[in-house]
Amino acid sequence: MTSLFKYLKKFYPLSKEAEQAIGEICKIITVKKNTDLQPIGHTCKTIYFINKGVARIYYFKDGVDITESFAFENNIIARIESLFTGKPSRKAIQILEDSEIVAINSTQLFKLYDTFPEIERLFRLIFESAYVDTVNRIESIQFHTAEERYKALIKDAPNVLKKVPLKHIASYLGITQVSLSRIRGVK
Amino acid sequence: MTSLFKYLKKFYPLSKEAEQAIGEICKIITVKKNTDLQPIGHTCKTIYFINKGVARIYYFKDGVDITESFAFENNIIARIESLFTGKPSRKAIQILEDSEIVAINSTQLFKLYDTFPEIERLFRLIFESAYVDTVNRIESIQFHTAEERYKALIKDAPNVLKKVPLKHIASYLGITQVSLSRIRGVK
DNA sequence: GTGATTATTTATCATATGTTAAATGGTTTA
DNA sequence: TAAACCATTTAACATATGATAAATAATCAC
Numbered sequence: 001m002t003s004l005f006k007y008l009k010k011f012y013p014l015s016k017e018a019e020q021a022i023g024e025i026c027k028i029i030t031v032k033k034n035t036d037l038q039p040i041g042h043t044c045k046t047i048y049f050i051n052k053g054v055a056r057i058y059y060f061k062d063g064v065d066i067t068e069s070f071a072f073e074n075n076i077i078a079r080i081e082s083l084f085t086g087k088p089s090r091k092a093i094q095i096l097e098d099s100e101i102v103a104i105n106s107t108q109l110f111k112l113y114d115t116f117p118e119i120e121r122l123f124r125l126i127f128e129s130a131y132v133d134t135v136n137r138i139e140s141i142q143f144h145t146a147e148e149r150y151k152a153l154i155k156d157a158p159n160v161l162k163k164v165p166l167k168h169i170a171s172y173l174g175i176t177q178v179s180l181s182r183i184r185g186v187k
Numbered sequence: 188m189t190s191l192f193k194y195l196k197k198f199y200p201l202s203k204e205a206e207q208a209i210g211e212i213c214k215i216i217t218v219k220k221n222t223d224l225q226p227i228g229h230t231c232k233t234i235y236f237i238n239k240g241v242a243r244i245y246y247f248k249d250g251v252d253i254t255e256s257f258a259f260e261n262n263i264i265a266r267i268e269s270l271f272t273g274k275p276s277r278k279a280i281q282i283l284e285d286s287e288i289v290a291i292n293s294t295q296l297f298k299l300y301d302t303f304p305e306i307e308r309l310f311r312l313i314f315e316s317a318y319v320d321t322v323n324r325i326e327s328i329q330f331h332t333a334e335e336r337y338k339a340l341i342k343d344a345p346n347v348l349k350k351v352p353l354k355h356i357a358s359y360l361g362i363t364q365v366s367l368s369r370i371r372g373v374k
Numbered sequence: 375g376t377g378a379t380t381a382t383t384t385a386t387c388a389t390a391t392g393t394t395a396a397a398t399g400g401t402t403t404a
Numbered sequence: 405t406a407a408a409c410c411a412t413t414t415a416a417c418a419t420a421t422g423a424t425a426a427a428t429a430a431t432c433a434c
Contacts, residue, residue, distance in 0.1 A: 061330050068326075081322055084315045117304040124311045128271045131318040135268055138321065139255075141328050142361035143248050146391075166412065174329035179391055181413050333421075353382065366421055368383050 012122040025108040044082035053099020199309040212295040231269035240286020
């Protein structure tokens, strides 16, 4: 679990007590490729940290599987539209290769916010940073061609190509698999 | 300033002391149509609440004016990519009609977080909610046609048509003014 | 109010991406 | 190893949106 705390420290340094309190609401799990961590339709009550492996958030749009986002090693993934609203999620988190995951119980985490303002601050900063990334992603979607977005993605996350099927990359980029194939075909 | 506090209360109820502390770092200003509240290139140190009027965040992409978002009465607007990173903003906030605005100094606000955990919580909840909206907007951009997005916008914010030039609506939707005109032309 | 500026529409042509279908290549399982 | 299944590519055609230019319409400044 040291890599989780190393990750958290980058956002805000915690006291020993706060760190221990977080440790107590975490579980390390190993997950096989292609399993869903939580089914679509259930309210999100867990924040996941990827120790080792890859995951994606996906949902179905008119029956088509759409990837909303990827998460790689040493990063957090959560269905925030459910986590922050308490509503059932239309999305699922899928593990894309055999992975080791830290599962943080969000109900217990949010309770810790009352006792440890420093923990509330830590996660505030984490999600503020994710929020900024999301705002920037809108700009990327709206004002770059699919080809530019594809090139930016493989520059930004070269591992994605090694670990993720192209069909998921296509839907993440907002295009069809056929379009992505065409883009890749052009030298 | 009562409408600001009414807005805040929807997210998290504050103690009298916290409310007063916030009141002390706010300024009410009246702003003429078409003025920029803060120039591009300066670090965002203010969160604005629209008492009366309309505003937009915009920036230049390859010399073209792009609207990132609108804000109407009883809502907050801030350049969060600068507010949360401390980096200079490439964006500006422009007032689109004569408006009355509450300006909240963010440096002082963030200092209040240390004294009033309830204020930190309040703004955490506000921005978490805005974060969720942004995630949903990505879905809207990626998987709906420009025409669908236009119709959704005028359904969602009918005032936008009365108060905002079409060219700003077009760039907000991610299309050219000419395309929007064509979409509107079709009965 | 008049002229100048700015916003919006209309038209034409170009292009990126979608849709469908079929061909090829790769992986899993019995 | 073969068979079945899944992923990726290729091809042909359709369509939404972009780019440019010109015509109206609306707004602003004097």
